[in-house]
Amino acid sequence: MTTSVVFIHGLWIHSVSWLPWRQLFEDRGYHTLAPHWPGDRDTVAATRADTGRLLDVGVDEITDSYAQVVKDLPNAPIVVGHSFGGLIAQKLLDRGLAAGAVCLSPAPIKGVRAVPLSLLRSSFPVLRSPANKRRTVALTERQFAYAFGNAISSEESEQLYNELTIPSPGRPLFEASTANFRKTSPTAVDTHRGDRGPLLLIAAGQDHTVPSVVVRGAHQLYVRQGAPADLRTYEDRGHSAPFDHGWLEIAEDTLAWLGEHDLKP
Structure with a gap:
C-alpha cells in the first residue's frame, strides 16, 4: 500500500521549496506531492508574471483545493505544511482527510491569543491596507529578510528571496488576524x-512571522481540550527553517516522528 505525503507551502513561497524534502521522502519509500495554491503557476517566474488568478483567494479556497487533491489519492496521506500551509494541514486533519499532520511554524488557528510584535511587523506589508484583502502582495527583499531570513546570513536570505518568493493573496492574513473577533x-x-490522526507542531525559536509562543498557544489549545498533539521547538531557527541550509535536520526528525507513529511507507 502506497503512503503518500502532501506538502503544503505558505504565503510568499512557491511549492518548489519542497523539492529537497520530496527527494528525501521518496528515497525513504514515500510517494510525494507538492500541489500549488489555487492560482499559482508551475514556476516561480510564471507566478510572479501572472498574479491575476490569486486575487481574493482565502483559507477555505486553499483548503478545498488541497482536499480535492487528497480525495483523489488511494489512501489518506500524511500532510506536511509550513506557515499557512501548516494551518491548512490542521484543517485537513480535522476533516478526517489525512492520516497524520506535521505543521512547521503554522499560522495561528482561531483561539490562539498571542500576538507578538514581530508577527504584526511581518504581517504589516499586507494588513497596512484593507484593500490588500482582495489583492496580491509581494514582499521586498528587506521585508523577506525580517520575516523569513533573520536567523540566516544576509547572503542566504537574498538567495532564497530570489529563488523561491512569489506574490501571495492578502486575504488569508486578514482572515487570521480577525479570527478571534x-x-x-x-x-x-x-x-x-x-x-x-497524530499531529506534530514544530516551532522555531527565532521565528519573526510565527513566533514560537504562537505555536505553543496552538499546542495548549489541543492539550487542554484533550486532543493529542506533539510539540517540538528548534530554538536557533527562523521562518525559513524548512527550506534554508538547515532543512535536513528537521526533515530527518519528521521522518523519525512519522516512524514512531507507524506512518511509514
Whole structure:
C-alpha cells in the first residue's frame, strides 16, 4: 500500500521549496506531492508574471483545493505544511482527510491569543491596507529578510528571496488576524477531536512571522481540550527553517516522528 505525503507551502513561497524534502521522502519509500495554491503557476517566474488568478483567494479556497487533491489519492496521506500551509494541514486533519499532520511554524488557528510584535511587523506589508484583502502582495527583499531570513546570513536570505518568493493573496492574513473577533472563521479547527490522526507542531525559536509562543498557544489549545498533539521547538531557527541550509535536520526528525507513529511507507 502506497503512503503518500502532501506538502503544503505558505504565503510568499512557491511549492518548489519542497523539492529537497520530496527527494528525501521518496528515497525513504514515500510517494510525494507538492500541489500549488489555487492560482499559482508551475514556476516561480510564471507566478510572479501572472498574479491575476490569486486575487481574493482565502483559507477555505486553499483548503478545498488541497482536499480535492487528497480525495483523489488511494489512501489518506500524511500532510506536511509550513506557515499557512501548516494551518491548512490542521484543517485537513480535522476533516478526517489525512492520516497524520506535521505543521512547521503554522499560522495561528482561531483561539490562539498571542500576538507578538514581530508577527504584526511581518504581517504589516499586507494588513497596512484593507484593500490588500482582495489583492496580491509581494514582499521586498528587506521585508523577506525580517520575516523569513533573520536567523540566516544576509547572503542566504537574498538567495532564497530570489529563488523561491512569489506574490501571495492578502486575504488569508486578514482572515487570521480577525479570527478571534468573529463567531466563525475559516481558520477555526476542532481542537477537541481525539479520533483523528497524530499531529506534530514544530516551532522555531527565532521565528519573526510565527513566533514560537504562537505555536505553543496552538499546542495548549489541543492539550487542554484533550486532543493529542506533539510539540517540538528548534530554538536557533527562523521562518525559513524548512527550506534554508538547515532543512535536513528537521526533515530527518519528521521522518523519525512519522516512524514512531507507524506512518511509514
